Amino acid sequence: MLIALPISELTPGMFVDSVTKQHEGLNSIKIKTSGLVRNQAIIKRLVTEGVLELLIDFTKGDAAIPDKYKPKKSTASQKPITSSSKTKPPAVKPAITLEQEFAKASISFEQHNRKLQALYGDVTTGLSVNLKVIDEMANDIVSSVFRNTSAMTILTRVKDKHSYNWRHMVNCAIFTAVFAKYLGYKEEAVQQLAMGALLHDLGQAKLPQGIISRPSKLTGSEMDIIKRHVAQGLGLVKGEKGITPLILDMIVNHHERLDGSGYPRGITAEKLSRPARIMAIVDVYDALTADRPHQEGDEPINALRYLLAHKELFDAELVQHFIKCLGVHPVGTIVKLTNERLALVLEGNKLNPIKPKVKLFYNAKHGHHVTPKDLDLNESDQSIKIVSSIKPLDYQINLARLLKEHLLN
Template structure:
């Protein structure tokens, strides 16, 4: 029998995780397959549907037991043409200034939007789309710059900064997933808007330092419904943007809110924003809790595998790195350093800025150190929090990293 005759043509709705895709046969768009291989997750199937794939050629003789020695999983991508953002990578130091401007503009936009809501004025979509586009361009030039900005938190500015940070993380995540720019913009815009409903929650609940009572907790959770109502009234806002706002607190086990959705009832985009929203919330210092390290946040979500899509979580970790830019780390030498740049070939050994000695409790002359270089005899021992050492991380960032 000819090998081609062993292949099967199936509709996209019949594709399930575990199948081996050979080619795309029919589509509404112009999708190419990076490499033939297994479809390992429902997320990839949703991505193919989003890109307009209608029919595929699969090899039914192959199964996932063979996957360990197989090509990489199938992944749909739109070919990058001349001038594509994917080809315009620039050094971190060159992008950092623009990233600072973009971050402050995004915070200003959040502040104005909250004021507009309180005054009964409608939300304007175009400024948020423009903001999302600016962040997307920055991420494709060098994602480490905006990732660094997302780590520099102002005291008592969580309401303004959280949605900006979530949008940055969502953009980086979507880039990792190979999404087209239009979809990335819809996700980034939805992330910027996802918590708008919090402005309708009374301040005494929103900023309460202690545990919320049942009535207060119910009102706090209503912020998702308030956001949904606000965003439904915004002309031209895409269903994807509304979706990420409406389901960012839903969980795979059905224990999320407000609808208690579970498993396949939650879209891939809803699963993605659940991850990035939780990550930023855990790493932020709030009126009722201290922030924790990024690694701690990832460990929590890994442990709560019933709540978060683990395949997508692995993609998120690949996107931001084990030690994201801006992370405070303690080295084997007992020195403190800030992760300055990721090292894609050796993620455990990024470029850092050393500035403090924990044993002798004093600041050091700032030194940039590439932990991946053979001549460097030091390594990361742990991610730590600045409060543990009385470090004013904001001041150090402004004086030594953002200069």
Template sequence: MLISLPISELKPGMFVDRVNRQVAGAAIKIKTRGMVRDPAIIARLHKEGVEELTVDFAQSEVAIPRHLQPTTAPSDTPKTPTKSSEDMPAKVSVSESTQASLEQEFLIASTCYEQSQGKLRAMFHDLSAGMLVNLELLCDIADAIVDSVFRNPDAMAALTLLRDQQSYTWRHMLNCAILTAIFARYLGYEMNKVRQMALAALLHDIGLAKVPQGILSKAGRLSELELKAVRKHVALGLGMLKGQKHITGMMLEMIVNHHERLDGSGYPRGLGADKLSREARILAIVDVYAAMIADKPYKQAQEPLGALRYLMAQQDLFDQALVQRFIKCVGIHPIGTLVQLTNERLAIVVQGNSDNPIRPKVRVFYNTLHRHHITPKDIDLSRTKDDIKITASTCGSDFDLNPARLLKEHLLP
């Protein structure tokens, strides 16, 4: 999103697209574009008489200032589709004012999620048999995800917490597309860029269809040769996408670099921080987080908080500025998380709390002492008089509860 700013509002982390206005008679006409890394650059622009600039917040590392965020009135007229610079197919945008409640959107999102899983499963079998990538199908899945996220990101976010080790590969692709769309929207990317990033996330592991399925479903530790076979999925995926229309340069860069790390320890090329785009860094964070909170054939899932702690601890591997913003985006206790409370109750997190992340709004539904369901009740933990707190998150298995059924019971209208 391009926004004009006076020089007084320019901050480090903003990406300057162009200079709009300099004082009359300025000795040097400033024409460069790029990231503002430190206050010295801003001081130089001041000195050269720059008065107004255009900032591209889609490429910036800071969010759009609140007073500059657009406020659009509801409209029955759809926005005019526009094409991206690399000929990405344009879609009619969902108005950001077209918001849905969590319950309303969860019905749409859960149907979309299940149908998309089935389509991806079938496509994986086709690819294993030598058929070509059905990019139109994948575009439709990514677009449906992005449309849902722009109506209410919490509905799709809750679905990423469901676990099924038998469908890990395609569920992981879906979850990465969802989390990338949610995070990109949070960071202020415009919708068409979010669509591209979601599609790249959906495609990032497409090469696994060419890896022997016995390796992917192996319950034990992989051998060195098996690890090499798995790591070839990046190159295999690029080969499958080569020549495909509408795959942009940004998308290819995200796909090829999602396993690279800032310190150069990643693969396939061992690139360092200076060679990795912001979008590739975003997908690297999302990919690891989504993998850690999912059940796999060889490993049980971690709770979201454990995955977030891991990302924070790996300062040499992941962009910590983005990690911090990702944590604020998904929440310490994401929407849909089952949590245990100090009053011997189980609850589902139904609304985050950006001011006090450890005290979200929850829906209490189960008595852990007597092990039975109770009448659901919503509690805002930041306002409760009884000082009720979250003690831990849980997958529900300790109480013989099915998380998928619980989400449907408590989030469907």
């Protein structure tokens, strides 16, 4: 049985019949060969070559057909429902584990950053925004978040100051989707919010890039130039198909503050919508925790403290919800425990944010890796606690490699 799958759904064990879609903008060789996908390295190479979609032959290889692609059974032979028939409850979708979703999310995350980098470059050279690409990215991010909240969020902890401009927009889309889902927004609304987050800083591509990438603090006049990115961003998308008032609101008002000290208009709390307040919180949180050309990223707990301490700037109630949503130590954070072990935070605890689920992997006292062990710090008989969050480089830990070692099968 031949089924076309996006590259994000390709897994080891599948047999590739052919490549049906490949990014035309890359200077890569068109892949025409077929064969068995034996490991993640092959998938990564396909992603690098710009492959977008493949035709999979499920009569070959070891992988089973994903449920959503299985042909639906005919209902013609089913018995009619009578008064004596027992109605079955609707089928519950099986939970997607962190490991299952992370395999897809890690590929998609790399793709999104490459696509947004290319789109950013297009805008810098004067081309228009390809909103179809933005919409597809938003849809993929939201779908991943609704399958498993942690997988995409963990990837936001991987830092790269040289690609901050587009990584920031992807990260903000992920955080916005996770936060909106937590707040109870329906998936359609979360899609719009994620799209607004992907577009909120795109206007910076129209500014002098020497200022954007300056490795030192900006002067007052340079900051005035930076502030123009809001108007530039609005000009890029206003009136385009698929751009809703909600998306425009997020682009225009993400730098506004409750006390009127923000820009570009200096409006106050009564004129700021909830989406604009959400975008402001997410934007500042990622900016503070990411490595940027002029500063090293701070730890999440310090960024959350900053948001809490500035009630005059940010919606205090939303900040409290944001902390409960992400946790004091967000997923993907490395923490030091009272037993002198380092652990990777895998899952938050909404009721008790200081007691997440973690995976022990390193002996900090003796400086060596240990056999990984999952630990729920919220269990009643658990005496181990988190002492602090730590920076991976303090222990010469490559976070990207660590995540792949412990989360990719």
